[in-house]
Amino acid sequence: METKKVLQWNTRMSALYALGVWTMVGSYFYFKYTGKYDDLEPPTPKPEAKNPNEVVYQTAHTNSVIIYKKDFVPFTTRIMNFIESFTGGAAPGDRGNGK
Structure with missing residues (x-):
């Protein structure tokens, strides 16, 4: 592969990784803030x-x-x-x- 294409794929994968991490962190804080998934009692x-x-x-x-x-x-x-x-x-x- 050319160096230019390698850098392009590296940038794309970094952006995809950042999107996934921020989605996970945002979901965690959203559910903690709304209290939807607080500690549930086991059956x-x-x-x-x-x-x-x-x-x-x-x-x-x-x-x-x-x-x-x-x-x-x-x-x-x-x-x-x-x-x-x-x-x-x-x-x-x-x-x-x-x-």
Whole structure:
């Protein structure tokens, strides 16, 4: 490339970068000034559930129901048990959960 074209592209990219940064900074101050996105509370589970394996999270715009299986084992525990089957695993008293 010619030196003139390289300088031209450098100027264009600098202007684009400056526009992006000022847009981000301006948006931050706009939302802080108007208070639209102040600290929102995380959803809290409702205590009244018919099924003990069912948890209901309700917010202003959503209503989520999570139903856990009766004897559910997380995937991380399954992977850990699979690896420990080859290595012999930890002694029963060394595990964090006491098993």
